[in-house]
Amino acid sequence: MRRLLAALLVLWVTVLLVYVDRDGYVDDVDGHMTFLDCLYYTTVTLSTTGYGDIAPGSDSARLVNALVITPLRVLFLIILIGTTLEALTDRTRQQWRLNRWRSALRDHTVVVGFGTKGRSAIQTLLSTGLGRDQVVVIDAYPQSVKAANAEGFAGVEGDATRSQVLVRAEVQRARQIVIAPQRDDTSVLVTLTARQLNPRIKIVAAVREEENAPLLRQSGADQVITSASAAGRLLGLAMLSPNASSVLEDLIQRGTGLDLKERPVTKAEAGRSPRECDDLVVSVVRGHRILAYDDPEAASLALTDRLVVIHRASRALPEPDERRGEPR
Structure with a gap:
């Protein structure tokens, strides 16, 4: 806008100069210079078109053209060409940065939907040490993408079902995707598309209605969270056991009070019972089964097991090596 105003300023200054010295110009059409003729002469002169039907005739008009109008013409062209070159340069620079960003992006997390659910999921992931540069947000609304950019996340505007x-x-190169749109049918379509593009990606999706959860699992989701039912159960628990609901809310809010976490069995814990672990074990994940901590089948822990434990948020757990089950 500033460059456009500068170009218009140059144009009207030149028109004024020509109009003031209009008697020094020769018009081959009627021999008389009107304001419209001055405007016409200025536009064809500044754009270097130069039809020749109007030309400076007097010495003063030629001197003004040589010393004033010619520099204004150069300035006018610099404004126009400079704007074009800058636009092309910015587009090239942006495309180069985008290509470099894509080539360096590996094992990142994609979040579909930057609403309440998407934001909460991102905050939980960040509390585990995930970097903001490893999160890519997809949202159909431009203001949501801008909000994600303002918080330091890469954003892609568009329909995630495409x-x-x-x-x-x-x-196709991401490690996991969180699907949290506003509609259940959108969740199903995004899950199907993501699973087709990346068969190995971990998919966690949210639905509003519990009846749609089986369809989402059949579409390829690894975990399905029913937001409406989960909220309803918390409301019911708060009525029956207010303190228990407070503890449960504290468990799912990572970074404060008590934290709930899933981790592999360490080498030192192999062969021991869940009660002998340093952390409070809630469940033992063995294969595709979830065993209670007091289940007889979980009496002896194996290296291939995973533990769902409760620990204080102020105490950091060792990050285990997924391949050996040992802390790093």
Whole structure:
């Protein structure tokens, strides 16, 4: 806008100069210079078109053209060409940065939907040590993408049910995707598309209605969270056991009070019972089964097991090596 105003200023200054010295110009059409003729002469002169039907005739008009109008013409062209070159340069620079960003992006997390559920999921992931540069947000609303950019996340604007939008977010090279849109049918379509693009990606999706959860699992989701039912159960628990609901809310809010976490069995814990672990074991995950801590089958822990434990948020657990089950 500033450059446009500068170009218009140059144009009208030149028109004024020509109009003031209009008697020094020769018009081959009627021999008389009107304001419209001055405007016409200025536009064809500044744009270097130069039809020749109007030309400076007097010495003063030629001197003004040589010393004043010619520099204004150069300035006018610099404004126009400079704006064009800058636009092309910015686009090239942006495309180069985008290509470099995509080439360096590996094992990142994609979050579909930057609403309340998406924001909460991102905050939980960040509390585990995930970097903001490893999160890519997809949302159909430009203001949501801008909000994600303002918080330091890469954003992709578009419909996540379309494969080209997921490809722009590099879903094919992502480690996990959180699907939290406003509609259940959108969750199903995004899950199907993401699973097709990346068969190995971990998919966690949210639905509003519990009846849609089986359909989402059949579509390829690893975990399905029913937001409406979960909220309803918390409300019921708060009525029956207010303190228990407070503890449960504290468990799912990572970073404060008590934290709930899933981790592999360490080498030192192999062969021991869940009660002998340093952390409070809630469940033992063995294969595709979840065993209670007091289940006879979980009496002896194996290296291939995973533990769901409760620990204080102020006490950091050792990050285990997924391949050996040992802390790093």
